[in-house]
Amino acid sequence: MxxxxxxxxxxxxxxxxxxxxxxxxxxxxxxxxxxxxxxxxxxxxxxxxxxxxxxxxxxxxxxxxxxxxxxxxxxxxxxxxxxxxxxxxxxxxxxxxxxxxxxxxxxxxxxxxxxxxxxxxxxxxxxxxxxxxxxxxxxxxxxxxxxxxxxxxxxxxxxxxxxxxxxxxVDADIHRPVPPQPHYRADLSYLGTYSEDRQRLLEMLFVAPARARQDLRFLIGGAQYPDTFPWSPNIYFVRHLPPSEHAPFFASSRLTLNVTRRAMAEMGWCPSGRLFEAAACGAPLLSDDWPGIGDFFAPGEEILIARDGQDALAALGMEGAQLRRLAQRACDRTMDQHTSxxxxxxxxxxxxxxxxxxxxxxxxxxx
Structure with a gap:
């Protein structure tokens, strides 16, 4: 055709x-x-x-x-x-x-x-x-x-x-496990363009945990972030990342966060491509909750769900072996069902x- x-x-x-x-x-x-x-x-x-x-x-x-x-x-x-x-x-x-x-x-x-x-x-x-x-x-x-x-x-x-x-x-030719890079190292990362309707959740699930855990490194990658964004000393920023840099970004994350835009979360069954990209790169997934998320990743087995800042802090406190098992299951699911x-x-x-x-x-x- x-x-x-x-x-x-x-x-x-x-x-x-x-x-x-x-x-x-x-x-x-x-x-x-x-x-x-x-x-x-x-x-x-x-x-x-x-x-x-x-x-x-x-x-x-x-x-x-x-x-x-x-x-x-x-x-x-x-x-x-x-x-x-x-x-x-x-x-x-x-x-x-x-x-x-x-x-x-x-x-x-x-x-x-x-x-x-x-x-x-x-x-x-x-x-x-x-x-x-x-x-x-x-x-x-x-x-x-x-x-x-x-x-x-x-x-x-x-x-x-x-x-x-x-x-x-996710295009598995581009998004795949690669060696971590020191400049992208993060205990919790977030990749996404700034959006006003994501800001409340981003502050709850990312900014507040960063302030509570000053001993950890947090990293945001994206475009259009305003000067008024509530940065803290342990939140680092990388301006817009082209797709070629997504793999090392995710591969350098101990845990990565997905925050869904309000209209998408209210409608449900609308998985961000970032979820599949991160999973394909071997990053453990932490996400806000929305209807239908279990149709794409099994909560607690392939993805962690955060409904508030305490959930995010609990995820940050998990053992590395637990997170790696979760990441592997999410990667397997993605390669089987969610590739380009x-x-x-x-x-x-x-x-x-x-x-x-x-x-x-x-x-x-x-x-």
Whole structure:
């Protein structure tokens, strides 16, 4: 198949979770014999921190405005089998109109930000990447979030016909056990872009334990942290880490923390890709709690759950052998169920099912 994608970014991993996911997914889709064309608006925001300049085995098409690329996109769509539009794509509406007007490729929408999308819809806000017809024109809607609510919400609010989860994943070629590095050494680490809606939990599960355990070293890696962040002398900071540095970061952590954004935690069944990355690198996992977490890692056996600062301090006090056993089980689970290769096979299988069922042709006729 030829798959054309209109997305937020694959070229820059700075301040977003889309790029790393797309890189792993596209690489393994290409390895399985399919071709990828990825359209990305070339914004200064991402261009200044670009860490991928070409798509191995595929084509990356950067453009400054839609009018400049429309003819090229139209040409690519004429012989495409599938066209995917993603959440937060700045040209999502124009791309959707073009896909439907060409009428050749199976139209797919992939929401990598489902909890945010639904929260805005429920608040009566406009969602910039979804047009007035909702999702009814897409043969398939993929969601980064699963669980019991997503399909019914997308169907009821947006007219989606077929909704399937396509969860996060880890590229095991990049995220794997490596020797620890002294400059990343930490008793507890946290890797994530600053987010106001994570701050309360981050202060409870990371900052407060750091203040209580001045004898330990704490490390944050990420972008956009404000000067007002409540640092303490034993909290160290590494500004934005490209994916190539994730493995030594996690491998140097005695324990690493995951903090889930509020909308994701409330919706549930929305595992951060950081969980799988850390597990693949052999780091013991500590996470806030949310519905469905046990579907991905077994609490107490593959992951530790912290509901307050005392839970975090208890995890920090565990014996190294206990943490290593937990980390190994999480790594085994990740390699079995949550790799980019597995997600790519899931995606291709879903797309092949759509193609063989004639769902796209049926929708075109109904429209």
């Amino acid at each position: 030829k798959i054309v994608i209109f997305g937020l970014t694959i070229s820059s991993s700075w301040g977003n979770g889309h790029a790393t996911l797309w890189r792993g997914l596209c690489k393994h889709v290409v390895r399985s014999g399919h071709s990828i064309v990825f359209f990305e608006r070339d914004t200064p925001y991402y261009a200044a921190a670009r860490d991928l300049h070409e798509l191995p085995g595929g084509q990356l098409r950067l453009f400054t405005n839609w009018d400049d690329i429309r003819l090229t996109a139209s040409s690519d769509l004429r012989d495409a089998d599938v066209a995917i539009v993603t959440s937060y794509c700045p040209d999502a509406l124009a791309a959707t109109d073009l896909i439907l007007s060409e009428g050749r490729a199976i139209p797919v929408f992939y929401d990598l930000d489902t909890p945010v999308t639904l929260a805005r819809l429920m608040a009566g806000e406009t969602v910039s990447y979804i047009g007035p017809r909702g999702l009814r024109d897409f043969a398939l809607v993929l969601s980064f979030t699963g669980g019991p609510r997503v399909a019914s919400e997308f169907r009821g609010r947006l007219g989606a016909r077929d909704v399937r989860p396509l969860y996060g994943h 290769d597995k997600r790519a096979r899931e995606l291709v299988s879903l797309l092949e099912q759509m193609a063989s069922s004639g769902a796209h042709r049926q929708q075109s006729e109904e429209a």
